[in-house]
Structure formats: C-alpha cells, structure tokens
Amino acid sequence: MNICLMGFGAVGQGVAKAISLKKKEIKENFGFDIKIVAVADSSGSAISQEGLNAELLLETKVNTGSVSNYPQFGNNDIKGMDVLDSADYDCLVEATPTNIENGEPAKSLTLKAFTDKKDVVTSNKGHLALFFSELINEANKNKVQFKFEASVGGAMPILNFVEETLPSSKPESIIGILNGTTNYILSRMTSEGSSYKNTLEESQQLGIAETDPTQDVEGIDAACKTVILANSLLGIDCAYNDVEVTGISKISSEAIELASKEGYFIKLIAEVSKNALKVSPRLVKKNSPYALEGTLNMATVKTDLADDVTVVGKGAGSLETASAILTDIINVFKK
Amino acid sequence: MNICLMGFGAVGQGVAKAISLKKKEIKENFGFDIKIVAVADSSGSAISQEGLNAELLLETKVNTGSVSNYPQFGNNDIKGMDVLDSADYDCLVEATPTNIENGEPAKSLTLKAFTDKKDVVTSNKGHLALFFSELINEANKNKVQFKFEASVGGAMPILNFVEETLPSSKPESIIGILNGTTNYILSRMTSEGSSYKNTLEESQQLGIAETDPTQDVEGIDAACKTVILANSLLGIDCAYNDVEVTGISKISSEAIELASKEGYFIKLIAEVSKNALKVSPRLVKKNSPYALEGTLNMATVKTDLADDVTVVGKGAGSLETASAILTDIINVFKK
Numbered sequence: 288m289n290i291c292l293m294g295f296g297a298v299g300q301g302v303a304k305a306i307s308l309k310k311k312e313i314k315e316n317f318g319f320d321i322k323i324v325a326v327a328d329s330s331g332s333a334i335s336q337e338g339l340n341a342e343l344l345l346e347t348k349v350n351t352g353s354v355s356n357y358p359q360f361g362n363n364d365i366k367g368m369d370v371l372d373s374a375d376y377d378c379l380v381e382a383t384p385t386n387i388e389n390g391e392p393a394k395s396l397t398l399k400a401f402t403d404k405k406d407v408v409t410s411n412k413g414h415l416a417l418f419f420s421e422l423i424n425e426a427n428k429n430k431v432q433f434k435f436e437a438s439v440g441g442a443m444p445i446l447n448f449v450e451e452t453l454p455s456s457k458p459e460s461i462i463g464i465l466n467g468t469t470n471y472i473l474s475r476m477t478s479e480g481s482s483y484k485n486t487l488e489e490s491q492q493l494g495i496a497e498t499d500p501t502q503d504v505e506g507i508d509a510a511c512k513t514v515i516l517a518n519s520l521l522g523i524d525c526a527y528n529d530v531e532v533t534g535i536s537k538i539s540s541e542a543i544e545l546a547s548k549e550g551y552f553i554k555l556i557a558e559v560s561k562n563a564l565k566v567s568p569r570l571v572k573k574n575s576p577y578a579l580e581g582t583l584n585m586a587t588v589k590t591d592l593a594d595d596v597t598v599v600g601k602g603a604g605s606l607e608t609a610s611a612i613l614t615d616i617i618n619v620f621k622k
Numbered sequence: 623m624n625i626c627l628m629g630f631g632a633v634g635q636g637v638a639k640a641i642s643l644k645k646k647e648i649k650e651n652f653g654f655d656i657k658i659v660a661v662a663d664s665s666g667s668a669i670s671q672e673g674l675n676a677e678l679l680l681e682t683k684v685n686t687g688s689v690s691n692y693p694q695f696g697n698n699d700i701k702g703m704d705v706l707d708s709a710d711y712d713c714l715v716e717a718t719p720t721n722i723e724n725g726e727p728a729k730s731l732t733l734k735a736f737t738d739k740k741d742v743v744t745s746n747k748g749h750l751a752l753f754f755s756e757l758i759n760e761a762n763k764n765k766v767q768f769k770f771e772a773s774v775g776g777a778m779p780i781l782n783f784v785e786e787t788l789p790s791s792k793p794e795s796i797i798g799i800l801n802g803t804t805n806y807i808l809s810r811m812t813s814e815g816s817s818y819k820n821t822l823e824e825s826q827q828l829g830i831a832e833t834d835p836t837q838d839v840e841g842i843d844a845a846c847k848t849v850i851l852a853n854s855l856l857g858i859d860c861a862y863n864d865v866e867v868t869g870i871s872k873i874s875s876e877a878i879e880l881a882s883k884e885g886y887f888i889k890l891i892a893e894v895s896k897n898a899l900k901v902s903p904r905l906v907k908k909n910s911p912y913a914l915e916g917t918l919n920m921a922t923v924k925t926d927l928a929d930d931v932t933v934v935g936k937g938a939g940s941l942e943t944a945s946a947i948l949t950d951i952i953n954v955f956k957k
Binding site: 305308309312313316317442443444447448451452453454455456457474573574575576578579580583587590591592593594595596597598599600601604606607609610611613614616617618 | 640643644647648651652777778779782783786787788789790791792809908909910911913914915918922925926927928929930931932933934935936939941942944945946948949951952953
C-alpha cells in the first residue's frame, strides 16, 4: 500500500516513526507492504515511487526543518494539492493542522483524493466538524474508504471500538472527557489547589498546553470531537455550530475545592446524544470512570444491551496518535 | 444462522432475550436471520427446525422450570450430546455452567461441534482455562470458528477489543479487575469500613455473591480469565495451574483503611504477562483507572504504540453477557 502523507508535524512524524517500527510486523501479520511514496510539509515535499525512508525523513525534518531537503527526492516546488497529482498512491494520510474556520487544507485535499478514487485516513478534526455529511457523501459516491479514528481520542479507540466490538448493541449516548489538556489543568488545580491562571502557565511550560490555548481551554477541540461522534456513531446530522460549548477558563480553585469536599471532581465533559450536544464543566463522582487524572481521555458509551462500556486512552502524543492512524490503514487494507 | 443453545441459566436466557430484542435489527444491519433451532437445559430440550420462539422459551422456563415443557417441541428424552445430533444447526452457543474440575460438559459439547464442522460461541471459562490449546487446535483442524468474548469480562469487550481496535499495536501485558463480586465486596468494605465477613453476607443477600462464594472470593474465576487472556492475546501457552492465585478472604478492614489513608484502594488484580500470571489483592492509586467501584470489570492493555488503553464494563448480568455472545455470533457470520 502506497501512502501519501500530507502534513509532517507531530502526528505526521509519528506516522513515519510508526511505519518504520511496524513495517515488518504488518507484513507478517496482515500480508501487505506499507510504502511512503510522498510526504509534504508547508515548505515542500519529498516524492519517490521507490518509497521514502522513514528514518531519513525524520532526520531531514529535524535537522533542516523541512522534508523538502530529503536527499535526491526532496523539492520546494511541489506543494499542497500538487503533491496528490505527482505521486502514485493508494491511501492519503491527511495530518495537516486542524482548521476550525474553513477546514482547509484538509477539506480540499480529502475531496481531491476521493475524486481520484483514493482511500483517506485522517487525524484532522476541522473539516469533519464543519462538513461531516458532505465528506461522507463524497467518499460513498466515489466508493472509497474514509477513516478518522485518530481525530477523536488519539490513541483511545472509540469509533472502531463501537463499530467492531459492540455490533450487537445500539449506542444511545456517549459521555466523555475528550480533551487531555483541560483534564490535566483541572486535575492539577484539584491536587494542588492552584488557580486556573497559574496552572495554565505551568501546563504551557510543560508543553501540555499550547502558547495559544484557546482551542483546548474554551472547549473548541472537544466540541469538534463531539460533532464527529454524533455523526459517525449516533447518526445525528450536525456540525460545529450545533454544539453548546463552555470552556474551563472561568473555573475557580474555590469551586474545585467545594466540589471535592462533597465527593466530586470538576471535569470538562462532552455529552453526545439525540437530546444534547454539549461541552461543559461538570461534577463527576470520585471513583467513577470519569474521575481520571492527567492528560487521559475517556468515553462512556451507553448502549441498550451491553449497558455502559468505557474506554480510556492517551488522547494525544505523536506515536500514540499514529497508532490509531496505522490501525485505520490496516482496516483500509482488510476491507 | 441456526443456533443450538446449550444451557439455559442466566446467560442462556439472556441470549434468548437478546435474540428476541435484536433479531430484526441484525437482519437489517448485517443481513442474516438468527433462528434458535434447539435449546437444552439439564432436564431436557426443545428442538424445532422451524425455529423456537424466544419469548415462549423464556416463559416456559420461568413457569415450569425447564424448556423441556415447551409446547409441541419440548421433550425429556433428548439431552446433552444427543441434542447436537438431533438439531440441524450452524453455530453452537455453549452456555453451560463453568466447571473448573474437568471442563465438562462444555468440553465434550464443544469438541463434538467442532468435529461436526460447526462454529462455537461460548461464555464458559472452565474448559478454556483447562484445555485452551487443545480446543483451539481442534477448531483450527476442523476449520471452524471458536469465539469466547463473553468468557472473560461479560459485557466488557477485551478479546475483540485488542484484536479489532488495536491491530497496529502489540499487547505486552494486561492488568485488570476481572471479577465483579470481589470488586463489590472490596468497594463496600472501603466505603463502609465493614468487615469481610459482614460484607460477604450482605453481598450474598443482594445476590451479588453466590451461596458458595469460593470461585469468586478465592480468585478462581479471575484466574480462569487470566488463562484465557494469556493464551488468546499474549500467545502464552498456559493453563489454570500456572496461575499464582490469592483471594480476598484474608483482607481486613484495617488494611483497607490504612491503604486509603495513604491514597490507595485494595483491589483484586489480575496480571497477565510473560513474566507473571497472577491474581492477588494489590494497592491501586485513587483516581487511576483501577479505582473503580461496584461490580464493574476493567482491563488495562499495555501496548507498544498506543501505550496504555483501558476498557471498563459490566462483568456480569444476563443481558449484558448475552450482548458479548451476540457480538461473537455476528462476527462468526461476518467472517
């Protein structure tokens, strides 16, 4: 399977690393070869039908800042959409940054791949949160596969989880912690009794929160994931604007302390059901599956037959997120 | 798909109920008909190639104590192995009681079904814990499918979870709470400060612990599940006697209180890895995925790429366990 990898930030680099680590095992267990035939970042690309060396791609990126400096096959001329025309690939792995304004460049790249009859695997949330049904319809129309496990919980399986391990049950709602940064901030505020402002700064120093933390702390990231879960698992036709969103920036250490005394934590909870599409800080019982510390993500799926089933996993991390992308690639091959 | 259902206790009845509830949905979503053509309990059986009515089976069992009184098609003559010869079925659903002495009657029923080229789905632990590799070899030799998701965590998906949602990662170990009764007892001892003896009695009154609680409280049930996980997910060829087992009957309320003061709970933890096959009471950190209350089961799978991934679900319950069996039946059909 020839991969065209668009975007070579943390996730894209994780994919290269994961492929390098697992190439042999995948060949043995599933009987197919993974070859990276094209990689692009914002400065240019590297393209070779013989296959690019994953380790050398990573080395080139770290040492020179761009894959366009890859020996022999790197270039500064072929960028963006043109990469898709210049490489002969089977599956687009789309790992450009999430853009919640207009979903670009993910949207255009994905639609072009569909038109070219290519399967697409993505970790991107923006285009899915804005244009979910359009994208699915185009994939179906072109009879290609479109998979996005990594877009919701990073390494926490949730889309494949419901589809593959709970086919006998009908999911009725999903309630979860879908953002690791806010979970970390709230957990630290609880354990340290510190203020929101100080804890955010500390998280930024640790690299857990971004310099502009808005997407995380205002619940935007979790709201995108809410839209993806609603559409894909509950069949609710909705987009980003349908979600009621409240972030955590107004939470005081006093509120957290008070909750704690009564046996509760405050968590940023996403609720996905026919009745509510909502991201907001809520009280959760201590010793419940929601009472998770650190940057972990979790989701409880309420079902008719199996009752509540919960998954917990790392919501971020380069290699962890890449593991979900690699699982999608394997599933694309299997079907 | 014609089902022969052996055993009509809590799990078997749950399967009938689940089929009755989901027959139509399964037909719509997966395109096949499920028909129960034979059901047996210890008194006799009911057999009809036209298909038995699930609701009437349940009614007959509740009102008369045995499916052998099912109108027209019930009988007291055809029992046990003979049922398999009298019904024309595709898939044996084996739900007889777990027997950790010799695995019977599950073992003989299963092997006969294999020889007759039938697929088998089971919730039984005994024969798997004693003769895992023999059973798998026979299934492979006869080119039939053998599925046992329900045998480990009831409605908590763990076997399908690792195989279907984490194919890109290699599981390195599994650590979990695999017995709901002991989790309930330890949780109550923690919250109430009560003694083991009193809490066990209370659990028996509530129907959570059995009259003879040995299999649960001495860790035997969790040890059987340990064997199944070790063989099926980690490729460790082992049987029940290879597991080091300590139960919870010696845990004092003082020990629990002391642990709690230091920020820990005591839980009956199963560890499954190349280095250890072990069921024993252990300290787990509060606010970790292991700090679960009630009768819930959980398992954390340590993997190479996705890091730790955890599932939580109901380890018991008639309909919940049946949901796992129905998932296996769907997967048997799909492959």
